[in-house]
Structures are given as C-alpha cells and as structure tokens.
Amino acid sequence: MTSDGGIQIPSRLPLLLTHEGVLLPGSTVRFSVDSPRNMHLVSQRLLKGTSLKSTIIGVIPNTRDPEHDTDDLPTLHKIGTAGIAVQVVGSNWPKPHYTLLITGLCRFSVSSLLKERPFVLAEVEQLDKLEQYTTPATSGASAEDGELGELSQKFYQAAVQLLGMLDMSVPVVAKFRRLLDSLPKETLPDVVASMIRTSNKEKLQVLDAVSLEERFKKALPMLTRQIEGLKLLQRTRKMSPDNEKRVLSVRKGGVFPGRQFNLDEEDEDDDGDDITVLERKVNGANMPEAALRVCLKELKRLKKMPQSMPEYALTRNYLDLMVELPWSKCTKDCLDIRAARTLLDNDHYAMDKLKRRVLEYLAVRQLKTSLKGPILCFVGPPGVGKTSVGRSIARTLGREFHRIALGGVCDQSDIRGHRRTYVGSMPGRIINGLKTVGVNNPVFLLDEVDKLGKSLQGDPAAALLEVLDPEQNHSFTDHYLNVAFDLSQVLFIATANNTATIPPALLDRMEVLQVPGYTQEEKVEIAHRHLIPNQLEQHGLTPQQLHIPQDTTQDIISRYTREAGVRSLERKIGAICRAVAVKVAEGHRLTKTETSTEIQQQQEGDKAAPPEMPIVIDHVALKDILGPPLFEMEVSERLTLPGVALGLAWTPLGGEIMFVEASRTEGEGQLTLTGQLGDVMKESAHLAISWLRANAKTYQLTNMVGGRDPLEGTDIHLHFPAGAVTKDGPSAGVTIVTCLASLFSGRLVRSDVAMTGEITLRGLVLPVGGIKDKVLAAHRAGVKRVILPKRNEKDLEELPANVRADLDFVMASNLDEVLNASFDGGFPGTSSSHSHPQLSSKL
Ligand code: ADP
Numbered sequence: 073m074t075s076d077g078g079i080q081i082p083s084r085l086p087l088l089l090t091h092e093g094v095l096l097p098g099s100t101v102r103f104s105v106d107s108p109r110n111m112h113l114v115s116q117r118l119l120k121g122t123s124l125k126s127t128i129i130g131v132i133p134n135t136r137d138p139e140h141d142t143d144d145l146p147t148l149h150k151i152g153t154a155g156i157a158v159q160v161v162g163s164n165w166p167k168p169h170y171t172l173l174i175t176g177l178c179r180f181s182v183s184s185l186l187k188e189r190p191f192v193l194a195e196v197e198q199l200d201k202l203e204q205y206t207t208p209a210t211s212g213a214s215a216e217d218g219e220l221g222e223l224s225q226k227f228y229q230a231a232v233q234l235l236g237m238l239d240m241s242v243p244v245v246a247k248f249r250r251l252l253d254s255l256p257k258e259t260l261p262d263v264v265a266s267m268i269r270t271s272n273k274e275k276l277q278v279l280d281a282v283s284l285e286e287r288f289k290k291a292l293p294m295l296t297r298q299i300e301g302l303k304l305l306q307r308t309r310k311m312s313p314d315n316e317k318r319v320l321s322v323r324k325g326g327v328f329p330g331r332q333f334n335l336d337e338e339d340e341d342d343d344g345d346d347i348t349v350l351e352r353k354v355n356g357a358n359m360p361e362a363a364l365r366v367c368l369k370e371l372k373r374l375k376k377m378p379q380s381m382p383e384y385a386l387t388r389n390y391l392d393l394m395v396e397l398p399w400s401k402c403t404k405d406c407l408d409i410r411a412a413r414t415l416l417d418n419d420h421y422a423m424d425k426l427k428r429r430v431l432e433y434l435a436v437r438q439l440k441t442s443l444k445g446p447i448l449c450f451v452g453p454p455g456v457g458k459t460s461v462g463r464s465i466a467r468t469l470g471r472e473f474h475r476i477a478l479g480g481v482c483d484q485s486d487i488r489g490h491r492r493t494y495v496g497s498m499p500g501r502i503i504n505g506l507k508t509v510g511v512n513n514p515v516f517l518l519d520e521v522d523k524l525g526k527s528l529q530g531d532p533a534a535a536l537l538e539v540l541d542p543e544q545n546h547s548f549t550d551h552y553l554n555v556a557f558d559l560s561q562v563l564f565i566a567t568a569n570n571t572a573t574i575p576p577a578l579l580d581r582m583e584v585l586q587v588p589g590y591t592q593e594e595k596v597e598i599a600h601r602h603l604i605p606n607q608l609e610q611h612g613l614t615p616q617q618l619h620i621p622q623d624t625t626q627d628i629i630s631r632y633t634r635e636a637g638v639r640s641l642e643r644k645i646g647a648i649c650r651a652v653a654v655k656v657a658e659g660h661r662l663t664k665t666e667t668s669t670e671i672q673q674q675q676e677g678d679k680a681a682p683p684e685m686p687i688v689i690d691h692v693a694l695k696d697i698l699g700p701p702l703f704e705m706e707v708s709e710r711l712t713l714p715g716v717a718l719g720l721a722w723t724p725l726g727g728e729i730m731f732v733e734a735s736r737t738e739g740e741g742q743l744t745l746t747g748q749l750g751d752v753m754k755e756s757a758h759l760a761i762s763w764l765r766a767n768a769k770t771y772q773l774t775n776m777v778g779g780r781d782p783l784e785g786t787d788i789h790l791h792f793p794a795g796a797v798t799k800d801g802p803s804a805g806v807t808i809v810t811c812l813a814s815l816f817s818g819r820l821v822r823s824d825v826a827m828t829g830e831i832t833l834r835g836l837v838l839p840v841g842g843i844k845d846k847v848l849a850a851h852r853a854g855v856k857r858v859i860l861p862k863r864n865e866k867d868l869e870e871l872p873a874n875v876r877a878d879l880d881f882v883m884a885s886n887l888d889e890v891l892n893a894s895f896d897g898g899f900p901g902t903s904s905s906h907s908h909p910q911l912s913s914k915l
Contacts, residue, residue, distance in 0.1 A: 080198065081154045081177060085130035086117050087192040088172070089146070094275035095131040095153045097176040097200060098259045099266035103131075106169035112190035114170045118157050127157045130180060130196060133276060145188050151181050151199070151280055176262070179282065199282055223288040224257040230295045231264055237302050258284050261291035268298045308378055347375060350391055359399040363555040367394050390492060393499065394553070398506055402513040402561060405469050407438045412468035419464045420457055421601050422594045426450070426585055430465060447540050449521065449566040449574075452587030453726035453845070455637025458567040459517060461587075465565065466515035474505045475517045478532070482525030487535035489552035499552040502539055502559065513561035521578060522568035522724075533575040540564055540581050570724035588844045589636025589726040591872050592629055592852060599625045603642045611649035618652045619686040620645070624694055630852065631701035636726020636845060644698060651697045652687050712823075715815035717894070719807030720828040720850055720858070722842030727849030729826060731793050732804065732811040736776060739787025747792030750800025756831065757790055760808040763835055763887065764816065771891070772900045773816035782816040803840035805831030806859065809887055810894045821894050826850040827859035835887040843867035851875050859884055859893050 088103070088110055095101050105111065117126060132152035159173035178200035186193040231252055238245045248267065255263065265278045274294055281287035354367045370387050377384045412434055416427045433448060450458040459475065466473035481487070481501075490497035498504075505516060524532050538544050539559060547556035568574055571584055590598065604620055633640045689697070715734040720727060745757055764773060765783060773782045790808065806829040814821045828846055830838040839861040848871075850858050856878075860868075862885040868876065882893040891899040 081128055081180065081196070082125055083195060083197075084186065085128065085154060085180065085194060085196045086113050087130045087132050087148070087152065087182075087194050088113055088174075089132055089134040089148070089192070091134050092272075094133050094266075094272050094279055095155055095174055095176045096262040096266045096275060096279060097153055097178050098255070098263045100158070100173060100175040101266070103172045103174060104169055105172060106167060109189070109191045111168070111170065113192075114160060114162075114172065116190060118160055118172075124156075128154055128177070129157060129174070130154050130182075130194065131174060131176070132182070133272070133279070135276075145185075145192065148182055148185075148192075149276075151179055151282070152196075153279065154178055154180050154196070154198070179279065181282075220285050220288070223285065223292070224260070227260055227264075227288050227292055227295065228252075228257055230292065230299065231260060234268075234295065234299050234302070237299070237306065261287040264295055265291045268294060270294050308380055347371070350374075350388075350395070353395040354391065357395045357397075357399055358401075359394065359397075360556075360558075363394065363399065363553075366555050367391060386492065390552075393503075393507065396507050396510075397503070397553075397557065398510050398512045399557075400512070402511050403471055405438075405471065405513075407434060407469055409435050409438065415468050416461070416464055419602075420461060421598045422590060423457065423461070423587060426461065426587055429585055430461065434465070434468065446583040447564045447566055447581055449568060449579075449582035449584050450587050451522075451568045451571050451584050453569060453589050453636035453724065455635060455639025455642075456587045456589060457637070458587055459519065462515065462517040462565045462567070465563075469515065469563070471563065472509040472511050472514035473517070474509050474514050475519055476501050476505055477519045478536075479520040479523040480525060481523075481532050482527040482529070484530035484532045484535040485551065487532050487539065489550040491551045492554065497552055499550050500535075502548070503550045503553060503557065506557070506562075512558065513563070515563045515565060518564060518566040520568060521566045522570050522573040524575065531575075533578050537577055537581065540578070588870070589848050590638065591848055591875050592626065593874055594872065595629050595638055595641060596622055596625050598638050599629075599641060599645065603638060603645050607642065607645045607649045611646070611653050613649055613653060613656065615686065617656050617686050618649065618689070620648065620689045624689050624691065627691060627694060628698070631703055632698055634703050634852070636848070648689055648694075648697055652689075655687060712820070714818050714820055715811060717807050717811035717814060717821045718826040718855065719804050720826050720846035721801075721803065722845055727842065727845030727847070729849050729853045729855070730804070730807070732807045733791045733793065734811045734815045735789050735791075736786045736815060737789070738776065738785060741783040741785070742787045744787065744789045745791075746789070749792060752800050752802050753792070753804060756802055756805040757808050759831055759833055760805060760812055761788070763831065763833060764809065764812050767835070768816070771813065771817065773813065775816075782812075788812070788815075801840075802830035802838075803828045803842075805829060806837060806884070806887065806890045810890060813891055813899065814895075817900070819895055819899075822857065822896055824854075824856035825859065825894050826853070826855040826857075827890060827894065829859070829861040829864075829884065829890070831887060837861045837884045837886055837890060839863035844870045847871055847875065847879065851878060856880060857882060857893065859890055861885070 088105065089107070090103050090105070093101050093103060095103075105114065113129065117129070121127065130152045131154075133149050134146060135149060153176040155174040155176045157172050157174050159171075161171045163169060163171070178198060180196040180198050183195040183197050186195055235245065235249050235252065240246055240249065251263070252260075261278060261281075265275055270278075274290075277290050278287060281290045351371055354364070354371060357364075357367075359367070370391055374384065374387050374391065377387070409431060413427075413431055416430065420427065430448070450461065452458060462475075463473050485500060487500045487502060489500035489503060499507075502516070506512065506514070518536070521536070524536070526533075539548060542560065545559040545562075548559045549556050566582055571579060574582075599620075600622065604625075605615075608615065608618060628644050629641060632644050635641070687693075695701075715736075717732050719730045719732055721730040722728075743757065743761060745754055761783065764771075765781060768774070768780060768782050774780065775782050775784045775786045777785065779785070790811070792804075806827050809831060810821055810827065828840055828843075830840055832838065843860065843864050844867060847858055847860075847868075857880040859882045862883040865883050868881065882889070884890045884893065888899075
C-alpha cells in the first residue's frame with residue numbers, strides 16, 4: 073500500500089452502503105448495518121481478512137429511503153469515503169446486525185461496479201491524496217497563497233474561536249484543541265463538519281466538495297452558524313460549567329469514536345404551551361384563595377423568566393407540587409361499625425382491649441365527623457401488630473393509608489419542610505405524604521414517635537405538635553409551601569415502643585393504648601390463622617403442599633424465637649416456606665438422600681418417589697431448615713448453685729427473664745456490681761445488703777466462716793448477665809435480696825420461681841410496672857411460680873386465663889413472704905412470723 077511515502081487506497085474497494093450518517097475523512101463514525109449486502113461484506117471481508125488492506129472499505133452514503141430498500145442495487149452516490157474498520161461488533165438482538173467503527177481516510181469516486189453480490193465491489197479512484205494529511209500544518213500545502221490560503225486561515229481562526237467558547241476541562245474539547253494545531257489545515261473542513269452539529273445533507277455537501285477551496289467555502293458557514301448559536305446561548309444563559317457540559321452532550325458519531333459535540337440551542341418550542349397547561353392546572357386544582365393567589369403570582373414570574381435561570385426550575389417544581397396536592401380531593405368515609413368489627417377481628421387475633429377502643433373511636437367519629445379527639449397512640453413491643461391495626465383502620469374507613477417513619481428524625485424541616493430559598497429545598501414528610509396518597513383525608517401512621525431525635529436544626533417534636541393539634545392543624549404551614557394546608561381531615565395514629573421517651577408535650581395530645589406482647593398460645597393461634605396462610609401465599613405455596621402442625625409452631629415459638637411480638641416468628645415461617653418452595657419446585661427430581669430427612673420419615677420405604685404432598689414439617693425437618701435451636705429452657709440449669717435467682721424485667725421490647733448471680737470471696741466487705749447497671753439498680757443492691765445484714769440473725773445468715781455478719785471479711789460480687797443491655801429500675805430489688813439470701817444461707821432458690829418488686833429498707837415490697845409483659849415472659853420461660861408485689865394484684869386481671877391457670881402467683885407485701893416462697897420448705901426464721909408483725913405495706 074505504501075508507495076513513495078504516500079498512502080494509497082486499493083483500487084478495488086468493497087462498498088458499504090449506509091443510510092445513517094456520512095463518513096468524512098478524518099472522522100470516526102459508528103455504523104449499524106443489517107442489510108444483506110452489508111452483512112456479507114462484514115462477514116466475508118472484514119471478519120475473514122487478515123491484512124490491513126482487507127479492513128479498508130468504501131463507505132457510500134445511500135440517500136434512498138431504507139424503507140423502500142429492495143434487492144436491486146440503488147443508484148450509488150458518486151463520491152464516498154474510504155475508511156478503516158477499527159472495530160466490528162456483532163449482535164443478534166433485537167435482530168442480527170453488526171456495529172462498525174470506521175475511521176475515514178480519504179475521498180474516492182466510483183469508476184465502475186465490478187460485482188453486486190454478495191456485496192458490492194467497485195473500481196474506485198482516490199480523490200484526496202493521503203500524504204496531504206501527514207504534512208504538518210506549518211509547511212507546504214497550508215502556506216498556500218491566494219484565496220485558498222486566506223480561506224483556510226479564516227477557517228482555522230473560526231475553529232479556534234469556537235474552542236475558546238467551550239469548556240477545556242471536558243476531555244473531548246481538550247482533545248479537539250490538540251488536534252486543531254497538529255492537523256494539516258486542509259483537513260479541517262472535514263474534521264470540523266463532522267464534529268459540529270450539521271445535518272446529513274450538509275455533510276454530504278462537504279463530502280461532494282472535491283476541490284479544497286469549495287470545501288472550505290461549504291464548511292465555513294456551518295462553523296460560523298455554530299459559533300453564533302453558541303454566542304446566543306451564552307448570552308441568554310449565564311453559563312454555569314454544568315450547563316456547558318450539558319450543551320456538549322455526547323452524541324453518536326463524530327471525530328472521536330462515538331462522540332460528537334452538540335452545540336445547538338436546546339429546543340424551547342413547546343415551552344409556551346407547557347406554561348399554559350400549568351396555568352390551566354393551577355386554576356383547576358381547586359385550591360383555597362390564598363394558595364391560588366400565590367400560585368398565580370409565581371406563574372407570572374415564571375412566564376418572565378428565561379428557562380435557563382436556576383430559579384426557573386425551582387419555581388416550576390413548586391408549582392407542580394402545588395398543583396398535585398389534594399387541596400379538596402378526598403375519599404368518602406364508608407363506616408359501618410359492624411363491618412369494621414368483623415374486619416378488625418378477621419385481621420387480628422386477640423388484642424381485644426385495643427380492638428374495643430378502636431371501635432369506640434370509630435363509632436364516635438361516625439356520630440360526630442368533626443371530632444377533635446385525642447390522637448390514638450399504640451404503645452407496645454415490636455411485632456405486636458401496631459402498624460397492621462393502623463392499616464386495618466384505614467381499610468374499615470375506606471381511606472388511604474400512609475406510614476411516616478419518624479425513627480431517627482432529628483430535624484424539624486423533616487416534618488415542616490425547608491424554606492424555598494435553600495438549594496435542594498423540599499417539602500416535609502407530611503406534605504409529601506399527602507402528595508403520595510393524593511387525597512386530603514388519609515390515615516397517617518406516625519411510626520415510632522418515641523424515637524424522635526433532637527438536634528441543632530430544631531425540635532421535630534415541636535413541629536409534630538403543630539401537626540397533631542386539632543386547634544392548629546387546619547392551617548398547617550409547611551415552610552416549602554409557605555401557604556396553609558388544612559390537615560384537619562387527616563386521621564393521625566401514632567405508634568411507639570415506649571412512652572418514656574415520647575416528648576411529654578406530644579404525649580399529652582395522645583391517648584395511649586398499650587399493646588402488650590402475646591402469650592405462647594396466642595402466638596400459636598396467630599401463626600395458624602394469619603402468619604402461615606400469609607406466608608404460604610407470599611411464597612406461592614398452598615396448604616396442600618405445606619403443613620406446619622401446631623407442635624412445630626410451638627417449637628418454633630419457644631426454641632427459635634424469644635420475643636413479645638410475632639415478627640421473628642413470621643420470619644421463621646417464611647424461612648420454612650422458602651425451603652419447602654425449593655423442594656416443591658424440584659418436584660420429582662428429588663434424590664434419595666434429600667427425601668429422607670426433609671420429608672416424613674415414613675417415606676423411607678419409597679425413596680425414589682417425589683415428595684409426598686403436603687410436606688409436613690416435623691421436629692426433624694424443623695432442625696434441618698432452621699438449624700439447631702437458638703434458645704433452650706435454661707432456667708432450671710442455671711439455678712443449680714446457691715446465689716442465683718430469677719428476676720423479671722421490662723424492656724421496650726417486651727418482658728424478659730433476668731438472672732441475678734452473686735458470689736463471695738474473702739475480702740473487706742466490698743460490693744462489686746457488673747452488667748451495665750443504672751444508678752437505681754445499684755441503690756437496690758445496697759438496700760438489699762443492708763436489709764439482709766440487719767436481719768442476718770433472724771434468717772441465720774452467715775459469712776464464709778460462719779460469722780454473724782454476712783459481710784465480715786467477705787467481698788461480694790453481684791452480676792446481671794446480658795451485659796449489652798443497660799438495666800435500670802427498682803423492680804429487681806426482691807430478686808437481689810433472694811439471690812443474696814441464697815448465697816449467705818447456702819441454700820438453692822427454687823428453680824421454677826421468678827419474681828419482681830421494689831424493696832424498702834424496712835423490708836416492704838412495693839408495686840412495679842409492666843406486670844403483664846413480665847408475667848408473659850416468665851410463662852414463656854417455663855416458670856411455674858411468680859412472686860409479685862401485693863399491690864400489683866389488680867394487674868393480674870389483664871392476663872389471659874390460660875396463663876393465670878398455668879402459674880402459681882404469690883402476692884408478697886414484705887420480703888419475708890418473698891423469701892418464704894422462693895425456697896423449698898420456706899426460709900429459716902419464717903416460722904416466727906411475729907418477727908415482723910408491724911410490717912404491712914401502707915403505700
Ligand atoms: P408493629 O407495628 O407492632 O411492630 P406489625 O404491625 O408490623 O408490628 O406486625 C408484624 C406482623 O405480625 C404483621 O405481619 C402482622 O400482620 C402480624 N401480626 C401481629 N399481631 C397480629 C395479630 N394479633 N393477628 C394477626 N397478625 C398479627
């Protein structure tokens with residue numbers, strides 16, 4: 073190919089007929105080809121050839137409409153560009169085609185066609201001399217005199233001007249800049265024409281301009297037009313670098329593979345209509361007078377604003393939101409108390425007290441629609457159905473439901489929005505929620521109000537107050553909207569794990585409904601009535617395919633979960649469903665080994681058979697799927713040494729059993745406490761020790777060597793295991809006393825006793841809170857006897873009958889009674905019950 077230093081294209085070239093795009097020398101264009109001739113050319117020539125020569129093809133623009141492409145060869149354009157195929161990519165999707173990346177070398181004209189099939193081969197004549205392109209810009213050809221020299225100089229300067237207007241930090245622009253100086257000037261018309269925004273027709277004109285002079289003349293106006301366009305753009309748009317980059321949007325084709333400058337002004341044609349549409353929407357949004365006035369004002373400003381102003385987008389977004397808000401759209405309440413009761417009952421097992429209160433609330437609402445009553449707040453451990461009751465309420469009312477998670481919200485603008493002067497300002501969650509549901513009377517569930525945070529950005533609780541206050545919320549003003557929105561039709565329901573951390577002012581507005589944890593039996597019922605059917609459905613299974621017997625459910629509840637609610641129970645059932653879904657999907661391909669454990673044991677005889685339906689989850693299968701049990705009944709094991717007692721604690725996650733351990737060593741009477749304790753707990757420990765010391769004689773308590781003072785020459789260590797959880801509160805008092813009494817007397821505490829209660833220095837037992845959750849926890853743990861403060865007797869009524877029947881309650885008013893009930897056969901000294909005749913709680 074090389075002769076005398078110049079590069080020559082072969083005299084016979086296969087021709088690629090292209091519909092899209094025009095290849096000019098010096099540029100690289102991507103072509104997608106799928107016509108039979110072109111496909112043959114690629115497969116037989118480009119993909120088979122091995123020499124450089126075989127990659128050179130002629131590209132001829134085919135101006136004929138591709139729709140009417142027929143088998144016979146169209147009349148070819150006379151001039152084309154020879155190019156090197158630098159990349160060939162084939163694909164079968166959506167139909168077989170190749171994508172070619174071709175770099176243009178030089179013009180040629182077609183002398184004669186040699187063959188038409190399978191691809192076009194032609195005798196061609198090279199028009200541009202390739203050696204021209206290798207001559208540096210400074211020498212020879214460019215230094216031409218006369219009109220051509222002038223033209224090329226002018227063109228060069230225009231190109232420099234164009235570059236000056238572009239952002240050099242864009243790599244494509246920087247590359248163009250480098251190329252501009254290193255390329256010979258006579259190649260510029262081709263290069264520039266392929267780079268700036270030109271139509272195919274214009275490119276064709278440049279291609280057809282064989283004489284250099286003519287080429288410059290054709291391309292120059294295109295370049296000047298581009299510069300003018302850009303100038304106009306810069307004038308109207310105060311160009312931020314971002315805008316500039318946007319203008320240089322990368323398009324298909326161009327000098328650099330796959331890239332092209334798009335320097336055109338953006339289309340602004342339908343903008344006028346757009347605003348008219350918006351205006352119509354504003355007028356039709358049925359908003360109150362004040363809001364409408366603001367919108368019309370903004371609309372007026374918008375009309376005057378050039379689109380390129382950043383404020384344009386802001387105002388536009390604002391108006392879009394205003395139009396979308398449900399100012400007067402609402403759903404009609406369809407409340408039928410009887411139907412509501414059925415629905416609540418169907419959706420939820422147990423929780424009778426809560427359901428009763430909810431029905432009362434709904435009934436009152438029905439009688440008096442403009443009810444300004446308190447906000448209901450469901451308080452209870454996770455997974456007890458608070459959210460799901462909220463959802464049911466929405467359903468019974470026929471209203472939309474929206475959940476607003478408040479956990480971790482510590483900025484008041486989360487609730488009330490940012491002022492529009494901020495960059496990236498947004499409306500708050502309330503307004504956003506209204507936009508989402510599209511009606512102004514939804515049920516909003518404010519989830520986890522007890523997890524609201526506080527920060528420098530203001531107190532979100534204060535903002536919530538305004539939202540929830542029936543006196544104020546008819547004109548709630550979101551900072552972003554800056555006009556009042558009437559929230560009085562929204563039904564708010566709140567949920568929390570713990571009332572202690574709800575800001576008091578907020579708590580004041582709410583009616584707290586406790587949702588305690590479930591008993592084992594309730595959980596079994598919930599599992600079989602709700603969770604299992606739901607999970608089966610979610611996993612595409614039917615009861616004919618999977619059966620979980622009650623025994624198994626009980627096993628899951630007691631050995632794989634330890635919670636007040638049913639959330640992890642639901643997850644475990646989900647895990648079983650997934651495991652079974654795999655088996656069902658595998659169907660008859662089950663192997664022998666797989667069947668033997670998973671499926672019922674009786675299948676052993678028929679090992680190669682598909683799993684028998686339904687797959688029954690027994691204990692073996694359960695262990696296989698969920699792994700070894702996470703919780704064992706550890707109570708009796710741990711109470712095998714003196715100095716251990718079982719207490720009951722309340723946490724926001726429900727009741728818990730809590731071990732208290734004590735040990736003594738020789739020392740100087742020091743007390744060590746470990747296990748993340750709060751101050752109140754430490755005080756209880758000191759109280760307990762003081763009381764035991766004072767009564768050591770009565771109870772025959774001794775130190776390690778049998779001395780009368782249990783603390784003499786002895787160090788005591790009290791430990792509350794599960795150290796990750798901070799424990800505080802007075803309710804462990806009785807447990808500490810019992811634990812120490814056991815240590816000092818060397819006797820074992822009964823292994824099936826758990827207790828709770830506050831103590832006084834004089835040995836009284838005072839009432840404590842959270843009795844229901846605590847007793848349920850004891851019941852879960854398999855405890856038989858529960859010692860409670862006498863004054864908590866009334867709380868027993870809340871317990872389910874079966875739990876009450878299962879447990880033996882000892883209602884103690886003083887520590888004497890506690891110790892008596894904690895040790896088998898009573899505690900020494902109790903026979904002389906006259907020792908505390910004066911003790912009876914007056915509190
Ligand atoms: P919470 O909001 O209290 O944390 P959820 O409402 O998310 O709990 O409940 C968790 C899951 O337990 C849900 O799938 C819910 O349907 C189910 N669930 C909880 N309590 C009951 C119940 N009493 N009857 C039926 N399903 C329940």
